[in-house]
């Protein structure tokens with residue numbers, strides 16, 4: 001990775017970035033917490049080290065614990081950097097999403113295969129000139145396939161073994177938030193080909209790719225996207241879908257480790 005400051009060699013731990021509804025990993029027997037200092041500032045919280053299902057795992061709460069950092073203010077660069085420093089070899093991002101297309105209703109789990117980025121103004125690359133970071137050249141990573149296919153297949157196989165229904169495709173539209181979308185925005189996202197919408201899928205996936213870390217998204221639909229049901233979106237509805245769907249998410253995580 002020319003141009004990136006030297007770091008410890010790539011580790012081999014599975015790292016989980018927990019999103020809304022997953023600020024703690026139940027069943028993780030915690031061995032310690034790393035407060036990692038990064039050239040990009042502070043991550044959302046400590047990298048928690050532990051054993052999950054008998055295997056070493058790293059866990060980071062994307063929004064902090066308790067949940068307090070909104071999607072557009074998450075320091076994605078610091079989070080990814082900290083996970084790599086802590087020894088992550090591959091990353092599973094757990095993301096709450098809104099469902100657009102018919103298969104993606106509330107409490108449904110999906111493993112997206114593509115994404116479209118609509119976010120703006122976020123620190124979205126490591127390849128940037130900064131006083132504390134010498135950049136040797138301009139780098140454009142290939143991002144044709146934003147998610148690692150073998151990690152995706154491992155998640156789907158884990159879901160099948162635990163008899164958790166998981167949709168094996170999905171175009172993830174990453175929106176800026178923190179507000180939800182208008183009905184017209186969702187209609188446009190659907191015309192663009194998006195199946196799901198979330199606020200945290202990018203730049204996380206691209207930053208993982210810049211670091212050469214295989215990354216996949218485990219998405220839990222927590223509501224029909226705006227205009228896709230006959231009612232407005234309420235926090236009660238979202239919480240209900242989280243409660244219903246997180247059991248399946250946890251089962252997949254238990255089963256997929258070691259990925």
Ligand code: HPA
Nearest residue numbers: 096097098197198199225
């Ligand atoms: N839109 C964007 N992000 C989301 C949604 C949504 O409807 N639900 C959960 N995250």
